[in-house]
Amino acid sequence: MSGGTRPEGQLVEMISRMRDFIDDEVIPREAALAGEDGGPELERLRGRAKELGLWALGHPAELGGGGVPFLDFVYLNEVIGRSEFGQLAVGSVSMQDTLMLYRHGTEEQRRRWIPPMVAGDILPSVGLTEPEVAGSDPTLIETRAELDGEHWIINGHKWFTTGVAQAAYCTVFARTEDESVPRHARISAIIVPTDTPGFEIVRAIPTMGHDPSDHYEVRLTNVRVPVANLLGERGKGFVIAQDRLGPGRIFHCMRWLGQAQRAFELMCDRANTRYAHGSPLAEKGEIHRYIAESAAEIHAARLMTLDAARAMDAGEDYRVRVGLIKFWGARMLHNVIDRAIQVHGALGLTADTPLERMYRQARYARIYDGPDEVHRMSTARRLLRSPEAAPWN
Known part of the structure; x- marks a missing residue:
């Protein structure tokens, strides 16, 4: 590399x-x-x-x-x-x-939103996932935006709209084109300030022990925003979403490594300080397996992630690499935290260590930004079409 x-x-x-x-x-x-x-x-x-x-x-x-x-x-x-x-x-x-x-x-969109966002004065959000259709297939989006003079009128239902309650705006992905257009060209991205009439935050969705959580259900009822709020070209929402998600998946995988490394450190510390059945846990063969397998999985995922980032930096086609690290990294994160909890015993199930919260967060990793099954499927299809696209070539 x-x-x-x-x-x-x-x-x-x-x-x-x-x-x-x-x-x-x-x-x-x-x-x-x-x-x-x-x-x-x-x-x-x-x-x-x-x-x-x-x-x-x-x-x-x-x-x-x-x-x-x-x-x-x-x-x-x-x-x-x-x-x-x-x-x-x-x-x-x-x-x-x-x-x-x-x-x-546009220049106006950049001027209005980017400076306060970089400064941390405002936060963004994205309305992509919907409860009525499979979130893994954005071409199924049912939220609709229709032109009415100089405005978009948006109606739809979103959920898992992360951070929207604290956000200044939400980039809403909505269907703007009819069936005469190829399905990957029917969606557009539209910037909707969260104080726009008809933009309703229904609830914070209770998730995996988090109540309230940072994921929200949103309804849009005759939400009216200027035509100028269209982000990018009309019908290019799918491209914009993928452009955002690609680097984001690498960021996710690197953050998962940080979580896994922290869990690994906690596991080693517990094994070295806990005494049971006549000797420290660190002397038990099964604990040795946990430590060695965790180290191997973390290191492999790290090398794969860095390679994907290198390919993106070099302007190479990084899609296979990102697909591989997305499902492999999510599995690695779960495995390492799960072993760390096991080494901690009953303590690992309590909130006295960060592990139980980390474990719940790790379960999300196999779903958000595309479930593992979709990444395995799409990556396998690319490799079957072009075996030379494998990362080692």
């Missing part, structure tokens, strides 16, 4: 500072951040990240971000991912939406 697997030079120092911030300042405050009154604590951490020069590092420099190259930021995201609150604390949570606006937005 070009560039090897270890960062060099100035990036090493930046990673070290990020590790100190996440481990020493964010992780000790996770319990408070997870509570209902975590807002002030998060604001303090965000201010601290800005003081340390760790804010919005992956956002383009011309937009007010740190301008860190994509591959370099992947290394940083591995560290940010050690805490589920890392993205919020260092401002990287808006990176995908900032890049989406930067690539596809």
